Amino acid sequence: MAEFIKRYGSEEACERALFASRWPQGWRCPKCDCEQSCTFYRDGRKYWKCYRCAHQTTLVSGTLFAATKLALSQWFLALYVLTQTKNSVSNLELMRHLGVCYRTAWRVKHKIMQAMADRESTRQLAGRVEVDDAYLGGEKPGGKAGRGSENKVPFVAAVQTTPEGHPQLMRLDPVSGFTKEAIGAWSKIALMESTLVVSDGLNCFPAVTESGATHQPHRVGSGRQSVEHAEFRWINILLGNLKTSISGTYHAFKFRKYAHRYLAEVQYRFNRRFRLKDMLARLLRAAVLARPRSESTLRLATVRTC
Numbered sequence: 001m002a003e004f005i006k007r008y009g010s011e012e013a014c015e016r017a018l019f020a021s022r023w024p025q026g027w028r029c030p031k032c033d034c035e036q037s038c039t040f041y042r043d044g045r046k047y048w049k050c051y052r053c054a055h056q057t058t059l060v061s062g063t064l065f066a067a068t069k070l071a072l073s074q075w076f077l078a079l080y081v082l083t084q085t086k087n088s089v090s091n092l093e094l095m096r097h098l099g100v101c102y103r104t105a106w107r108v109k110h111k112i113m114q115a116m117a118d119r120e121s122t123r124q125l126a127g128r129v130e131v132d133d134a135y136l137g138g139e140k141p142g143g144k145a146g147r148g149s150e151n152k153v154p155f156v157a158a159v160q161t162t163p164e165g166h167p168q169l170m171r172l173d174p175v176s177g178f179t180k181e182a183i184g185a186w187s188k189i190a191l192m193e194s195t196l197v198v199s200d201g202l203n204c205f206p207a208v209t210e211s212g213a214t215h216q217p218h219r220v221g222s223g224r225q226s227v228e229h230a231e232f233r234w235i236n237i238l239l240g241n242l243k244t245s246i247s248g249t250y251h252a253f254k255f256r257k258y259a260h261r262y263l264a265e266v267q268y269r270f271n272r273r274f275r276l277k278d279m280l281a282r283l284l285r286a287a288v289l290a291r292p293r294s295e296s297t298l299r300l301a302t303v304r305t306c
């Protein structure tokens, strides 16, 4: 926190950091890439006007922060809170941290989660990957109780490990169900061709070979359990952590509607857990690259599934 305040403790410091993240080589026109501009102020806000095409830009236009009424220092505090905590923070906690109303906190959180989801959407796992079927919602978020129960969102949990079995990267993707079609489609997005997929042998998982991956089923519960369970050590630990994190933070959220964002948030933080110091600057860059989204767009979102 002390370091955060030192670096981003004033509105001016946040403006400088955002400018540097957006235009590291100096201002450029987002329309025509021209480097020359004149600046003027309107309603207390600084504008850059392109010499060539007359396009007008503010520091936040065209980014995640577009049309915001919040101070940048509040946005930076939200980025800090959402990257530096081990578990997630609820809208209510964020509301208290930022000193804003619940609806504003909701918007801030969902915009940031969407930027995280955008960043993680193209990630592909490779090498040895443990996969498992899991559910969000119902009595046990992240748990496996009651496959097929109605109010739950099924998702594939996949973790890439080193050959020695240490976890490296993770993907968490809602799917329409645990069918061969859904898993086949998922595998083409989530896995590199060379991947070795280790699963518990659920009927749908052989479809991962559609991506070119090799499938190695380990049937748990058919004797030699202790040995076989070792294959799923990390996926089980991570699903346990996910359950604790989500049930400890959120009493209820609309799993079906927003599951992809909440899962992407967990995935984003996990995949950057060894670069905690850089995480805020990287998320700021993601926010600069994310396109602006209105609250109505965010509320319309449905679970992106394979």
Ligand SMILES: [Zn+2]
Pocket: 029, 030, 031, 032, 033, 034, 050, 051, 052, 053, 054, 055
């Ligand atoms: Zn221009």
